[in-house]
Amino acid sequence: MGDGRVGGGTNRPAWLQQYELVGKIGEGTYGLVFLARLKQSHPHAAAGVSRRGPPIAIKKFKQSKEGDGVSPTAIREIMLLREINHENVVKLVNVHINHADMSLYLAFDYAEHDLYEIIRHHREKLNLPINPYTVKSLLWQLLNGLNYLHSNWIIHRDLKPSNILVMGEGEEHGIIKIADFGLARIYQAPLKPLSDNGVVVTIWYRAPELLLGAKHYTSAVDMWAVGCIFAELLTLKPLFQGVEAKATPNPFQLDQLDKIFKVLGHPTVEKWPTLANLPCWQNDQQHIQGHKYENTGLHNIVHLPQKSPAFDLLSKMLEYDPRKRITAAQALEHEYFRMDPLPGRNALLPSQAGEKIVQYPVRPVDTTTDFEGTTSLQPTQPPSGNAPPGSQSVVPRAIQRPMPQPMVNMPRINANMSGFGAAPQAPGVGALNPGNIPMQRGAGAQSHPHQLRRKADQGMGMQNPGYPTQQKRRF
Amino acid sequence: MAANFWTSSHCKQLLDQEDVDKVPQADSDRGITPEEFRLVKIHMSFHIWRLAQQVKVRQRVIATAVTYFRRVYTRKSMTEYDPRLVAPTCLYLASKVEESTVQARLLVFYIKKMCASDEKYRFEIKDILEMEMKLLEALDYYLVVYHPYRPLLQLLQDAGITDLTQFAWGIVNDTYKMDLILIHPPYMIALACIYIASVLKDKDTTLWFEELRVDMNIVKNISMEILDFYDTYKIDPQRGIPEDKITPVMNKLPAKA
Numbered sequence: 001m002g003d004g005r006v007g008g009g010t011n012r013p014a015w016l017q018q019y020e021l022v023g024k025i026g027e028g029t030y031g032l033v034f035l036a037r038l039k040q041s042h043p044h045a046a047a048g049v050s051r052r053g054p055p056i057a058i059k060k061f062k063q064s065k066e067g068d069g070v071s072p073t074a075i076r077e078i079m080l081l082r083e084i085n086h087e088n089v090v091k092l093v094n095v096h097i098n099h100a101d102m103s104l105y106l107a108f109d110y111a112e113h114d115l116y117e118i119i120r121h122h123r124e125k126l127n128l129p130i131n132p133y134t135v136k137s138l139l140w141q142l143l144n145g146l147n148y149l150h151s152n153w154i155i156h157r158d159l160k161p162s163n164i165l166v167m168g169e170g171e172e173h174g175i176i177k178i179a180d181f182g183l184a185r186i187y188q189a190p191l192k193p194l195s196d197n198g199v200v201v202t203i204w205y206r207a208p209e210l211l212l213g214a215k216h217y218t219s220a221v222d223m224w225a226v227g228c229i230f231a232e233l234l235t236l237k238p239l240f241q242g243v244e245a246k247a248t249p250n251p252f253q254l255d256q257l258d259k260i261f262k263v264l265g266h267p268t269v270e271k272w273p274t275l276a277n278l279p280c281w282q283n284d285q286q287h288i289q290g291h292k293y294e295n296t297g298l299h300n301i302v303h304l305p306q307k308s309p310a311f312d313l314l315s316k317m318l319e320y321d322p323r324k325r326i327t328a329a330q331a332l333e334h335e336y337f338r339m340d341p342l343p344g345r346n347a348l349l350p351s352q353a354g355e356k357i358v359q360y361p362v363r364p365v366d367t368t369t370d371f372e373g374t375t376s377l378q379p380t381q382p383p384s385g386n387a388p389p390g391s392q393s394v395v396p397r398a399i400q401r402p403m404p405q406p407m408v409n410m411p412r413i414n415a416n417m418s419g420f421g422a423a424p425q426a427p428g429v430g431a432l433n434p435g436n437i438p439m440q441r442g443a444g445a446q447s448h449p450h451q452l453r454r455k456a457d458q459g460m461g462m463q464n465p466g467y468p469t470q471q472k473r474r475f
Numbered sequence: 476m477a478a479n480f481w482t483s484s485h486c487k488q489l490l491d492q493e494d495v496d497k498v499p500q501a502d503s504d505r506g507i508t509p510e511e512f513r514l515v516k517i518h519m520s521f522h523i524w525r526l527a528q529q530v531k532v533r534q535r536v537i538a539t540a541v542t543y544f545r546r547v548y549t550r551k552s553m554t555e556y557d558p559r560l561v562a563p564t565c566l567y568l569a570s571k572v573e574e575s576t577v578q579a580r581l582l583v584f585y586i587k588k589m590c591a592s593d594e595k596y597r598f599e600i601k602d603i604l605e606m607e608m609k610l611l612e613a614l615d616y617y618l619v620v621y622h623p624y625r626p627l628l629q630l631l632q633d634a635g636i637t638d639l640t641q642f643a644w645g646i647v648n649d650t651y652k653m654d655l656i657l658i659h660p661p662y663m664i665a666l667a668c669i670y671i672a673s674v675l676k677d678k679d680t681t682l683w684f685e686e687l688r689v690d691m692n693i694v695k696n697i698s699m700e701i702l703d704f705y706d707t708y709k710i711d712p713q714r715g716i717p718e719d720k721i722t723p724v725m726n727k728l729p730a731k732a
Contacts, residue, residue, distance in 0.1 A: 069567070070611065075572060075618070097612055099609075104611075
């Protein structure tokens with residue numbers, strides 16, 4: 001990884017010379033995100049792919065606070081991403097340090113799109129829903145990545161459309177990459193509530209147990225967010241757009257809960273027994289239970305027949321009781337993914353052969369900013385009224401210059417890869433045995449480390465994309 | 476990975492004893508012998524441990540810090556990376572990774588208190604923050620470390636000898652005065668500690684170990700190494716290595732300008 005040595009008499013570290021800066025593509029509280037290209041002379045660059053090197057997104061972290069050193073967000077992101085490797089999780093390709101100004105840079109494979117922009121394009125430009133094949137493929141891949149994370153005891157905690165990237169044209173076209181692990185946690189250790197860390201995340205995708213002050217997290221919080229995102233992919237509108245009560249250490253968000261109750265009805269202790277133990281359910285009972293709503297019916301909002309598999313899956317993700325909420329592994333096995341159109345590897349292909357391909361805008365790049373973040377332009381206000389509260393996305397809402405890119409209308413490859421891999425399996429050794437102790441005894445016991453290793457790998461089952469076993473070929 | 480030792484960077488980075496014992500060129504040039512190299516690592520493990528007592532962090536944070544410290548010197552020399560600064564910085568970084576951040580200024584404060592008599596151990600906040608970045612680089616940004624503590628508790632439970640917990644836990648703590656964590660999978664270290672504890676406390680665990688079907692030779696070898704270590708150093712757990720023994724060695728290493 002990066003060599004932080006200062007090169008050539010300037011303050012510029014030597015590693016910087018392997019990149020060609022294109023411009024700034026995002027900004028957040030942590031720092032800036034740049035688009036760069038790996039110079040072809042660099043040994044990592046594949047020969048003969050194109051004249052320009054592969055695009056890389058470089059996230060620059062500022063020092064969090066004077067005297068605090070490397071920001072804990074950066075540490076968490078490095079720590080987790082250095083260990084994990086999955087097709088549906090963003091790939092950390094390098095880490096660099098500039099000792100001169102004590103800044104830290106994370107280099108990722110660049111993804112041209114994200115779900116926020118894809119949804120926005122359909123809502124504001126095309127005025128057309130996202131085709132069912134694309135919705136299903138995006139959802140399947142999102143669950144596939146999440147299943148990998150959860151079976152490795154990682155909760156993302158900040159899933160939202162802008163954190164879910166989609167690869168642009170190229171070998172990985174239309175593949176989802178879960179990004180932004182700044183809030184992710186390994187949950188073997190007890191987790192403090194987000195509010196304790198003073199972290200601001202959007203509340204629209206936040207699970208009801210968190211809004212009611214649950215002190216312990218489970219991976220079910222990510223599944224609630226997936227449910228919200230699924231609905232948003234179907235309707236192009238955020239499902240629960242609550243107004244955030246700011247400046248309160250209290251996790252309780254009445255308006256957000258109201259928005260949820262309006263659609264799903266009030267939760268009850270009968271259906272969600274541990275509800276009674278949640279701090280806010282007890283303390284704010286009049287507030288919460290004051291309003292009584294007719295259950296609007298989720299099916300009316302997402303325009304799905306109540307008997308459809310899609311609706312069944314969605315309602316299982318939006319189950320109030322986190323212990324009953326569907327898991328990523330279970331969701332991947334759901335009937336919805338076994339019926340036509342089957343999910344595929346490239347989610348952005350047209351649903352029918354010969355159908356027009358949707359041309360999503362490429363990410364706007366502010367070419368006036370350098371790696372130091374010095375710029376001649378002041379960013380303008382977000383043009384869209386839809387930016388989620390507390391959004392700290394990699395994508396700038398500032399400069400919107402859609403630049404349609406000529407796209408070859410490729411025939412769809414049979415992306416389903418029948419027989420390429422088994423359907424995702426339940427977590428293996430790792431998840432069942434957090435201490436990783438080979439405790440097999442009796443019949444069929446394996447104690448050879450290589451066997452163990454292999455077993456563990458199978459349990460992860462994730463090194464190949466593992467698309468669902470095909471019942472029917474698409475073509 | 477996070478929950479799977481076998482796919483983790485920790486597992487992939489396990490080394491052979493010879494690689495761990497090898498004195499970096501720059502240090503042997505200064506006359507540091509393999510025995511002295513080992514002595515400095517023991518001494519600085521104590522330093523980390525004592526500092527950790529002051530700022531009150533969990534055992535796990537200490538264990539991660541010592542692992543970082545030992546890992547650094549499989550790649551870097553003590554001449555280039557002053558162990559007196561690397562040690563507190565490892566504790567600083569480990570506290571962030573283990574979600575119980577200790578402020579750098581707090582560390583600086585307690586180091587000043589602890590090492591009032593020795594100027595060479597005292598550093599400013601700025602020194603720690605600069606070293607934090609160099610440390611990240613030296614560790615090649617691999618920060619997740621597995622420890623024997625969790626498997627220890629599970630194994631003791633499984634063997635039905637939880638009354639040995641405190642004793643075995645103490646032995647695990649002591650293994651961080653050695654380089655075992657860089658060489659063996661944590662559950663093997665845990666097993667060795669259980670083996671020692673059960674032998675010394677007259678618990679018959681023979682059948683239990685047999686049923687585990689692990690390589691008992693390795694478990695016994697690790698156990699012997701631990702017992703050898705106790706035998707060789709006979710270290711006072713409160714005071715660490717006596718000053719007259721460690722100071723001449725530390726003096727071979729350059730101190731801050």
